[in-house]
Amino acid sequence: MKQNIKYRSKKLYTKPFNKQKGNCSDADEIIKWLRKFGPTSRTDLAYAFDFSRAKITPLVSDLIRRGIIREGGNIDTNEGRPPRLIRFKEDFGYAIGVDLGATSVDVGLADFSGHIVACFGEPLVLCSSPEIILKRICEIINDLVEKEKIGKECIIAIGLGVPGPVDFSTKLLVSPCGLPGWEVYPIQEYMKQQFPQAEIFIDNDANIMAFGELRAGIGKGVDNFIFLKVGTGIGAGIVCNGEIYQGSSGCSGDVGHICVDKEGPVCVCGNRGCLQSLASGKAIAEKATHGALEGQSPLLSERISSKENKLTAEDVSVAAAAGDAFSNKLLQESGELIGETLAGVVNVLNPSLLLIGGGVSNIGHQFLSSIRRAILRRSHPLSTRDLRIEYSSLGMKAGIIGAVSLALELFQMERRD
Ligand SMILES: [Zn+2]
Incomplete structure (x- = not known):
């Protein structure tokens, strides 16, 4: 055909x-x-x-x-x-992409062209020990491989996105906030022991998502853009001249810990008033839970009774869409804080595209509009003249698509050496 x-x-x-x-x-x-x-x-x-x-x-x-x-x-x-x-040729070899978040893991199996043939995701608590989490990831990979009837030896490359700064010379997580057990844990070594035939690649999750958009999403052909991941934390992947900008040691894009309120709450990093402590998906959920228990929103109060007194950012989005004023205000305030911080980043980097992704990529247009308004209000007119601000085109798949793309691309380079 x-x-x-x-x-x-x-x-x-x-x-x-x-x-x-x-x-x-x-x-x-x-x-x-x-x-x-x-x-x-x-x-x-x-x-x-x-x-x-x-x-x-x-x-x-x-x-x-x-x-x-x-x-x-x-x-x-x-x-x-x-x-x-x-x-x-699709069956030359297969790659695995792992998107490891603070509260969930997603694993994708792709053929050699990068097409995802199977994927699986489940909630998990990343503050458990690395051995427990990595063992579970290997089980998921083995299940996918078995289900698709692909020999384990056909896995030629594995890419992992992890929620913290990765020193690119050692491939180790360095000072990941709130995850003390993962500090310089040898993830690459562990995975290599389980999959000795595969090349293992590790990078920060926001970088990986930006790479996914660059190769297979709305960022294709865009030389300068930023991917902002807003989930439990906040971080950015920066694409500069068509490549991921990693900085001098791999710590670029850590915008979640920019201080936006010196008197604000204590962040997981130990400082006070970081952007992510006030505007991340987790912060939105915590404020919503507090508001619901205080009786500030009838809709959220009704919802929380079936949620073991713990709301999520998605609950806020549903309530906002149903016209709940408190939820709308929460999303607007968080969006504005993020937008005001990003305005500075936009002034410095002058990207032509800004993508918002991660756990909040499906919480509705109110959030995105607030980010957009604050950026346009606070940035230099020339730096926003050609700027598009959108939700990630790959949504919750950005991480696994990026991890697979990275693994397949770097596999080629490693093989050459
Ligand atoms: Zn912080």
Whole structure:
């Protein structure tokens, strides 16, 4: 069946494709290209790399022979015979993406093209010991692999997003707030013991989500954008010139601990009045619970009786949508605090896209509108002239898609060494 694939104009490409420094073969460059831009015809590949037809043909043939890529699907054109597309061979190997949050874990299994073929998520408490959590993650991976009838040895790469700063030279979590047991815990080593054939990659969860949007979401083709994860905590993944900006040691984007109220509540980091202690999903839920118990919202008070005296940010969203004034005020205040803080970030980085994701990505438009209003009010007009502010296009899947994309992309690079 002819697939409906939009023709990619050659003019969109930078010619020749920017080769990175280092020992990178032409075949590796083609693989990197396909990861970044998706299925491409031989003609477009040759054009992008400035290769002659005589040079591209044996390169592609060799990758097909090795089972890494295949030809399939046509480009829709109105002229002559439609060219065939070069794409990854789906069963060359499989990748696992893990999105580890403070209160839940999501695991995705993807084929070599990055397509998620199965996923599973469940609540968990991350302050349990790392051994217990990682053991459970391995069980979930093994269940997925078994269910999909894929040999465990076919897992070639595993990407993990973790809720805290990761030192990228050691791949260790450093001072993760509220998670003392995870401090420099050797996650990579643990996973490698369970899956010795796979390459293991770890990064901060907001970076991973930003990478997911960059490769497979609304951030595709956007060179400078910010992904703000708002869940139990708040953190940002920064895309700068088409790549994740990690800073000098891997601690970039930690906006959740910017002080917004010197007299505010004590944060998990030990400081007072951090943004996340006042505006995260957890803060919204705590304020809602308090308000409901104090009788400030009839709707929330009614809801809390069936919730063991513990509301969530989603409960607030439902009540706000039903017209509850207290809930609307809570979402508006949190959105404004986040927006005011982000206005400073926007002034510094001048992104063209700002995505809001994490646990709050489904709490309605009131929250997003408040963020948007505060940013537009507080930022320099030039820095917001081309700025779009949206919810994450990948929603709750941003983490696993990002982790899978990262694993498959870095796997290629590791293999080359
Ligand atoms: Zn803090």
